[in-house]
Each structure stands twice: as structure tokens, then as C-alpha cells.
Amino acid sequence: MSYIAPIAEQSFVLETIANLPALAMLAGFDHASSDLANSVLEEAGKLAAGVFAPLNRSGDVEGARWSLDGVILPAGFREAYATFVAHGWNSLAADPDHGGQGLPFILSVAVQEQLSSANMAFALCTILTQGAISAIQAHGSDEQKQLYLPKLVSGEWTGTMNLTEPQAGSDVGAIRSVATPAGDGSYRITGSKIFISWGDHDVADNIVHLVLARLPGAPAGSKGLSLFLVPKYLPDADGAPGQRNGVRCVSIEHKLGIHASPTCTMSFGEEDDACVGWRIGPEQGGMRAMFTMMNHARISIGLQGVAIAERAYQGALAFARERIQSVAAGGDGTPVAIIAHPDVRRMLMTALLQKS
Structure with a gap:
């Protein structure tokens, strides 16, 4: 089934409900004109319809595949993601200080709707990366921002959210993962996480995991949690992906309709495979920091309902005409x-x- 981006409807919402002209009068948004917004929507629509929508069914049929060397995504996903990155789509609303385009968040939401309608499995990756950007931007150290944000903003690296554990479903306070200080400012992370969307894949050079864990001696419950940054590959002296870190995908969940999205069970620091991480924000400030990412994700997940409704309506209308x-x-x-x-x-x- 083909997909056509609802550009006229999106433009109407941006103009009349989001009041884009008023946003363009705010400091930093002076370049966010209606003409620019329409151009962005039109080009994003071409990407969604021409690059990602054709991979929706084939990706779901093939699915993400687990291997000892890491998760392998369906044919065409790597090339499609490279196109997404090369044209700067991940950076629309990000801070220009880190390579972003500084456009209003609402415009990036409209683009996200198009991608989610075209290919939900792919769009989940961008949702998580943008959420990770928000959390590091708000709570990370200057060094963390300088090292990780440019790569995440560009989309060269992707981000994940690691909360749920086998014994802790909706009860975040039951998390058992442990972060032990290493004495050099880093930590050694041990534990496991489940239901981690895009926890591993082969479309980007590195994956930045944001992980909730508990310091030794921390209080029980959610108030004792801290947030840690755990890269799949440890950045070398030049900031490029270097040594493999001790975080690995050990299995993939099977889900209805988004088989191409790797929902992973992640293992941190098993046996002699040390897993290195760095704390984001203060000790026992994990929930506050993670909620920055979660609140960003909540908007995106709500948007998925709109996106799927649009795609379903287009399919129903086409069928009714034929x-x-x-x-x-x-x-x-x-x-x-x-x-x-x-x-x-x-x-x-x-x-x-x-x-x-």
C-alpha cells in the first residue's frame, strides 16, 4: 500500500493550531517561516513515501535478526537510514550549538508523523534518539554534551531507553541493575533490561544507551535510582567508536506489525565482559533525568496513534475506491x-x- 503525506492538513494545523507564525517571532525561530515549514513537509513527505514506506511490508516480513555479532536489520534499512542522516532529518529541532537546525519542535513532530505513518518500525529509532538528546541536553555534563550530542543530533549514533527489567515491569522501583564506581569517574554496570526498542542494530556506527541503575547502598525504590550513559562502543581519544563495551543484545522479542524494529533483551557486564558507563546528573537523580526522555517519548507515542490512523484511513479510502x-x-x-x-x-x- 502506498502512502501520501497529508501535507495540506499538517500545514493547516501548524498555521492555525500550533500558531507557527507566532513561534517564528520568538528569538531563535525567526527563520521558521510558513514557506520554510511547507518546504520541510514536502521534502519529508517525499522521503517518507519514496524511501521508508516501500520498506514497511518487506521489513515486517523479513524482520530484525539476532546474531552473535549483533542484530541485523532487514534489507534496505541501512541504506534508508543513511539517506535519513545524510539529509539532516534527525537534527530539525536540535540545538544549533550541537549541529541542530534550531527549528520549532512542532515542525519536527509533523515530520515524525509522516515517518511513523510510512514505517512505524523505522520511526521508533528516531523517537528514541531524539529523547536521548533531550535527556543529555538537560542533565548531561559539558563533556558528555560535547562528546555525544553532535553524533546523536546528526543521527550518526542512535539512542535507547533502558528501564524495564524481567522482575520490574511497571514497577520501576524494583530495578536491580547495579552501577559500581570504578574510581576514575566511570562506573561498572551489571544487570539486564527487557523490551529495549532498537537496543541493537547495524544501521549506525554507535548506540548510546541511557540506563537506570542503582548505586551500592542506594535507597530502595525509585528514589534510589541513578541514570547512566552506556555506549555500545567506547569513544576513543578522537571521539570515534573504539573498543566494544560489555553491553549486548541476547534476544529479540516478536511483536505484531513491527518485526523490523528490534525490541531487545539487553545484558550488561556479564562474566568478564566489563560494561563501562558514566553517570548523567546527580546520584539518585535518575528518575528526574529519565523523565525528560520519557516525556519526550510520550508525545511521540501519542503521535503514533495519529500516524497509524492516517495510514489506515488512506488504505481504507483506496480500497473503497477500488x-x-x-x-x-x-x-x-x-x-x-x-x-x-x-x-x-x-x-x-x-x-x-x-x-x-
Whole structure:
């Protein structure tokens, strides 16, 4: 099924509800004109429809595959992600100090909707990376921002959120992962996490995991948690991916409809495979820092409902125009496309109102 970005509807929302003209009058957003926003939507629509939508079904059929060397994504995903990065799509709303374009967040949300409609499995990666950017921007040290944000903003590296553990589903306070100080400012992370979206893959050079863990002697419950930055590859002296860190995907979950999105069980620091991490923010300040990422993700997850509703409506409308079934009321007895039947038109109009 093809996808067409709803640019006219998105432009209307940006202009009348988000009040983009007023945003463009704020300091730093003076370049965010309506003309620029429309150009962004049009080009993003081409990317979504021409690059990512064609991979939606094939990616779901093939799925992400686990291997000893790491997760392998379906054919075409690596090239599609390279195109996404090369054209700067990950950097729309990021701070220009770290390579971002400094555009209003609401414009990046509109682009995210297009990508989510076109290929939900792919869009999950960008959602998590942008959330990681928000958390490091708000709570990271100057050194962490300088080292990690430019690569995350560009999309050369991706980010993940590591909360859930086998014994701690919605009970975050039951997390058992431990971060032991190494004496040099770093920590040794041990434990396991489940349901980690895009926890491992082969489309980017490095993966930056944000991990909730507990320092030795920390209080029980969520108040005793701290947040740690754990890269898949430890940056070398030049900031490039260097030695492999002790964090690995040990299995992939199977999900309905997004098989190309690797939902991973992650292992940190098993046996002699030391896992190195660095604390983000203060000790026992993990929940506050992680909620910055979680609140960003909540917007994106809500947006997924809009995106899937749009894609479903487009599919239903196309089918209604093509499916010949029964004669029209008051017609000449010739079978017609079902969109000519009043009840089908009613259902389509109801769906249109609900997705809006």
C-alpha cells in the first residue's frame, strides 16, 4: 500500500493550531517561516513515501535478526537510514550549538508523523534518539554534551531507553541493575533490561544507551535510582567508536506489525565482559533525568496513534475506491465501487473525523 503525506492538513494545523507564525517571532525561530515549514513537509513527505514506506511490508516480513555479532536489520534499512542522516532529518529541532537546525519542535513532530505513518518500525529509532538528546541536553555534563550530542543530533549514533527489567515491569522501583564506581569517574554496570526498542542494530556506527541503575547502598525504590550513559562502543581519544563495551543484545522479542524494529533483551557486564558507563546528573537523580526522555517519548507515542490512523484511513479510502461490490441504491443495476454506498461513505467520514 502506498502512502501520501497529508501535507495540506499538517500545514493547516501548524498555521492555525500550533500558531507557527507566532513561534517564528520568538528569538531563535525567526527563520521558521510558513514557506520554510511547507518546504520541510514536502521534502519529508517525499522521503517518507519514496524511501521508508516501500520498506514497511518487506521489513515486517523479513524482520530484525539476532546474531552473535549483533542484530541485523532487514534489507534496505541501512541504506534508508543513511539517506535519513545524510539529509539532516534527525537534527530539525536540535540545538544549533550541537549541529541542530534550531527549528520549532512542532515542525519536527509533523515530520515524525509522516515517518511513523510510512514505517512505524523505522520511526521508533528516531523517537528514541531524539529523547536521548533531550535527556543529555538537560542533565548531561559539558563533556558528555560535547562528546555525544553532535553524533546523536546528526543521527550518526542512535539512542535507547533502558528501564524495564524481567522482575520490574511497571514497577520501576524494583530495578536491580547495579552501577559500581570504578574510581576514575566511570562506573561498572551489571544487570539486564527487557523490551529495549532498537537496543541493537547495524544501521549506525554507535548506540548510546541511557540506563537506570542503582548505586551500592542506594535507597530502595525509585528514589534510589541513578541514570547512566552506556555506549555500545567506547569513544576513543578522537571521539570515534573504539573498543566494544560489555553491553549486548541476547534476544529479540516478536511483536505484531513491527518485526523490523528490534525490541531487545539487553545484558550488561556479564562474566568478564566489563560494561563501562558514566553517570548523567546527580546520584539518585535518575528518575528526574529519565523523565525528560520519557516525556519526550510520550508525545511521540501519542503521535503514533495519529500516524497509524492516517495510514489506515488512506488504505481504507483506496480500497473503497477500488472494490466493486453490489449495486448503488437507485442505480441502474450495475455493480459500483463500495465508496458509492452511503454506509461506507459514513464510515469513511467517521474515520476521517476521528483521525483528525
